[in-house]
Amino acid sequence: MPPARPERAAYRAGPKLENNRTAPTTGSHMTAFIQYTLQGLALGGFYALAALGLAVIFGVLGVVNFSHGACYMLGAVGAAVLLDATGLGFWWALPLMTIAMFLFGVLMERLLVQWLLRLDPLYNFLLTFGLTLLLVDVVKRKYGVSGLPYPLPAGLDGRITLGAVSLSTYQVFAAVFSISVCLAVWLVLTKTRVGMIVRASTEDAERSRALGINVSRWVTPVFGFGIALAGLAGVLRAPTGSVTADMGSFFIIILFAVVVIGGLGSILGAVVAGFLVGLVEAYGQGYAGRFSQVFIFMLMALVILVRPSGLFGREEAAS
Amino acid sequence: MQRTTSRQTLAVLATAVTGSLVLAACGGAGGPSSGGGKISDGKVVIGLLNDQSGVYKDLSGPNSKVAIQMAIDDYKAKYGDKAVAKDIEIVAADHQNKPDVANTKAQEMYDRDKADIILDVPTSSAALAVATQAKAKKKLFIDIGAGTTALTGAQCNKYTFHWAYDTYMLASGTGAALVEGGGKNWSIVYPDYAFGQDMTKSFTAAVERAGGTVQQKIATPFPNENFATFITKAGSSKPDVIGIMAAGGDLVNFVKQYNQAGMADKAKLAVGLMFITDIHSLGVDQFKGTTFTDAWYWNFDAQNKAWADKFKAKTNTRPSFAHAGNYSAAFNYLEAVQAAGTDKSDDIVKQLEGKKINDMFLRNGEVRAADHNVIHDVYQVKVKSKDQVKEEWDYEEVVKTIPAADAYGPANPACKMG
Numbered sequence: 001m002p003p004a005r006p007e008r009a010a011y012r013a014g015p016k017l018e019n020n021r022t023a024p025t026t027g028s029h030m031t032a033f034i035q036y037t038l039q040g041l042a043l044g045g046f047y048a049l050a051a052l053g054l055a056v057i058f059g060v061l062g063v064v065n066f067s068h069g070a071c072y073m074l075g076a077v078g079a080a081v082l083l084d085a086t087g088l089g090f091w092w093a094l095p096l097m098t099i100a101m102f103l104f105g106v107l108m109e110r111l112l113v114q115w116l117l118r119l120d121p122l123y124n125f126l127l128t129f130g131l132t133l134l135l136v137d138v139v140k141r142k143y144g145v146s147g148l149p150y151p152l153p154a155g156l157d158g159r160i161t162l163g164a165v166s167l168s169t170y171q172v173f174a175a176v177f178s179i180s181v182c183l184a185v186w187l188v189l190t191k192t193r194v195g196m197i198v199r200a201s202t203e204d205a206e207r208s209r210a211l212g213i214n215v216s217r218w219v220t221p222v223f224g225f226g227i228a229l230a231g232l233a234g235v236l237r238a239p240t241g242s243v244t245a246d247m248g249s250f251f252i253i254i255l256f257a258v259v260v261i262g263g264l265g266s267i268l269g270a271v272v273a274g275f276l277v278g279l280v281e282a283y284g285q286g287y288a289g290r291f292s293q294v295f296i297f298m299l300m301a302l303v304i305l306v307r308p309s310g311l312f313g314r315e316e317a318a319s
Numbered sequence: 320m321q322r323t324t325s326r327q328t329l330a331v332l333a334t335a336v337t338g339s340l341v342l343a344a345c346g347g348a349g350g351p352s353s354g355g356g357k358i359s360d361g362k363v364v365i366g367l368l369n370d371q372s373g374v375y376k377d378l379s380g381p382n383s384k385v386a387i388q389m390a391i392d393d394y395k396a397k398y399g400d401k402a403v404a405k406d407i408e409i410v411a412a413d414h415q416n417k418p419d420v421a422n423t424k425a426q427e428m429y430d431r432d433k434a435d436i437i438l439d440v441p442t443s444s445a446a447l448a449v450a451t452q453a454k455a456k457k458k459l460f461i462d463i464g465a466g467t468t469a470l471t472g473a474q475c476n477k478y479t480f481h482w483a484y485d486t487y488m489l490a491s492g493t494g495a496a497l498v499e500g501g502g503k504n505w506s507i508v509y510p511d512y513a514f515g516q517d518m519t520k521s522f523t524a525a526v527e528r529a530g531g532t533v534q535q536k537i538a539t540p541f542p543n544e545n546f547a548t549f550i551t552k553a554g555s556s557k558p559d560v561i562g563i564m565a566a567g568g569d570l571v572n573f574v575k576q577y578n579q580a581g582m583a584d585k586a587k588l589a590v591g592l593m594f595i596t597d598i599h600s601l602g603v604d605q606f607k608g609t610t611f612t613d614a615w616y617w618n619f620d621a622q623n624k625a626w627a628d629k630f631k632a633k634t635n636t637r638p639s640f641a642h643a644g645n646y647s648a649a650f651n652y653l654e655a656v657q658a659a660g661t662d663k664s665d666d667i668v669k670q671l672e673g674k675k676i677n678d679m680f681l682r683n684g685e686v687r688a689a690d691h692n693v694i695h696d697v698y699q700v701k702v703k704s705k706d707q708v709k710e711e712w713d714y715e716e717v718v719k720t721i722p723a724a725d726a727y728g729p730a731n732p733a734c735k736m737g
Binding site: 028032035036039040042043140144145146147148149151152157159166168170171239240241242244246247250251254281282285286289290291292293294 | 372373374375376377378511537538539540542543544545546547548549551552555567568569571572575576579580581596597599600601602604605
């Protein structure tokens with residue numbers, strides 16, 4: 001803002017007042033605010049989906065999956081490669097990459113993660129961190145650093161306009177899609193038998209076993225599922241962002257902020273915090289430009305100060 | 320319970336890591352270095368210092384080594400037995416776009432590898448660090464990849480030359496062209512770090528010189544993923560032109576979201592700095608009609624094309640202007656060695672200063688003695704639409720050639736050559 005203000009003021013005060021731009025009124029301020037809000041909500045839906053997998057994996061396995069950003073990247077890069085190699089576009093990539101990333105997650109859990117589950121959680125954290133470096137460099141080596149092209153899917157390239165505010169059709173689609181997935185995951189975990197088993201296994205693995213539940217059977221698919229969600233988010237991102245090896249490297253930081261704000265392992269928390277962070281970022285961009293990202297981390301710091309376990313973190317962690 | 324403690328620990332850990340990563344993210348990507356080389360006097364050693372693994376790898380990176388090798392081959396072919404420099408070696412290193420790494424690597428190159436000259440060095444802050452080393456060690460440095468005008472301004476020195484482009488030239492080309500075409504009112508969106516600020520300053524000056532106005536200058540964080548709200552804001556003053564000063568992934572993010580915001584119909588898009596690799600990675604569709612200034616384009620004429628074909632045979636890709644610039648700088652350096660009969664820095668500087676050059680890269684080129692800016696004709700280009708593209712990498716339509724003097728303006732008065 002500081003660079004814009006004196007510039008505009010000087011311009012208006014100047015003798016050659018030739019611009020036909022109307023001065024901002026309360027109405028246009030309101031319109032802008034509504035526009036920012038909608039953009040924030042759309043962004044929030046996406047953050048929620050991307051953070052959901054992180055929350056699920058932590059909730060069920062107690063693993064802080066640092067490679068979530070890399071898996072998100074793999075989803076997007078995979079979609080771009082799929083398009084280039086086979087011509088299969090976005091609508092194919094959504095299910096295919098999700099399945100592929102699920103299998104990748106299963107492999108990752110079977111081959112690597114499971115061996116460290118009994119050790120200090122730090123080991124798995126380091127493992128997934130190392131895996132991130134590896135995956136990013138492999139993609140760089142294979143596909144370069146400047147990224148891969150990925151077009152908007154046909155039919156979603158327009159705008160949806162309501163009065164003075166308007167959003168791109170794709171943005172609206174991505175938000176609605178993300179929210180639906182979040183809702184579905186929440187329903188599965190809370191309302192179905194499978195969900196109950198998974199939750200019981202995480203709450204008290206010993207007692208669940210004693211009751212005849214094969215706990216370890218569920219660990220692998222849940223991990224795969226979390227990774228699949230990251231891949232899905234990546235595919236969803238591909239049409240609207242840069243598809244590069246590094247795309248997850250910064251994104252993971254925002255995701256950690258989201259899950260920390262929401263409360264580690266809490267699915268509802270991840271969703272609510274996703275929207276909060278989306279809104280904070282949009283308002284930040286609208287009213288404080290360069291500081292828009294700072295606000296996200298200020299929000300994080302604030303939440304931790306007031307509620308160390310996050311907005312919806314489990315009480316046991318708050319003691 | 321054990322479980323409780325570990326959860327707590329993890330929560331704290333994740334928080335701490337998130338925080339520290341925010342700080343780390345400002346640094347940029349690391350990577351292996353491929354430095355090293357044999358110490359040998361009686362040899363001309365050319366040091367190539369650039370980004371071998373990060374965001375600028377594709378637009379220059381390892382393929383610039385190929386370009387320099389082509390220059391060496393051409394030099395040897397031209398002079399044969401009469402060549403003064405018989406033994407020419409290239410040492411390459413990765414500076415990871417970090418000024419401190421660039422500083423150390425430049426020292427190593429000059430001292431340990433006995434480099435007579437360092438080439439390329441993208442990232443302005445890294446380039447300025449190397450310029451300081453060149454001055455201290457009295458060894459040559461020709462910058463190709465960085466854009467800052469400080470190299471030929473306040474921080475110029477006797478041993479540093481700036482070969483391909485700078486922010487002044489980018490701004491005067493694109494800014495003036497669009498204002499003349501009716502784009503009087505501008506909004507500029509820029510990443511809030513040295514390059515973005517420098518570009519915004521240059522563009523504002525160029526637009527105002529041409530009679531236009533910059534109504535909004537919007538700073539964004541760097542790096543940044545989501546530009547939707549910034550784009551809404553930039554469009555709120557109903558500008559004729561929206562200028563974006565971001566590079567790399569941020570540029571791609573911006574352009575995709577700019578098109579999705581339907582802005583392409585409302586305002587012209589001007590990209591401050593664009594490399595052909597950016598168009599390649601995003602696809603021509605996204606950039607269709609975008610105006611920018613290019614220092615060199617491979618498919619401009621037969622001479623460029625012939626060189627680009629040779630380059631493609633070795634690398635399987637088309638050259639960016641940075642590749643061609645590295646070739647030109649290396650070749651002209653060797654020509655200077657040939658003319659001077661030695662590789663002593665002061666003699667080479669004397670050879671280069673004021674030299675008028677016409678080669679594959681430089682048209683109507685001149686190594687300006689006053690500030691060591693190597694000025695040359697540059698090109699106002701427009702990105703082709705998909706049906707105009709005849710082959711891969713055939714993305715640019717040269718609208719106008721901008722004469723060297725117009726593009727670079729007068730010599731920088733801030734430069735006091737010591």
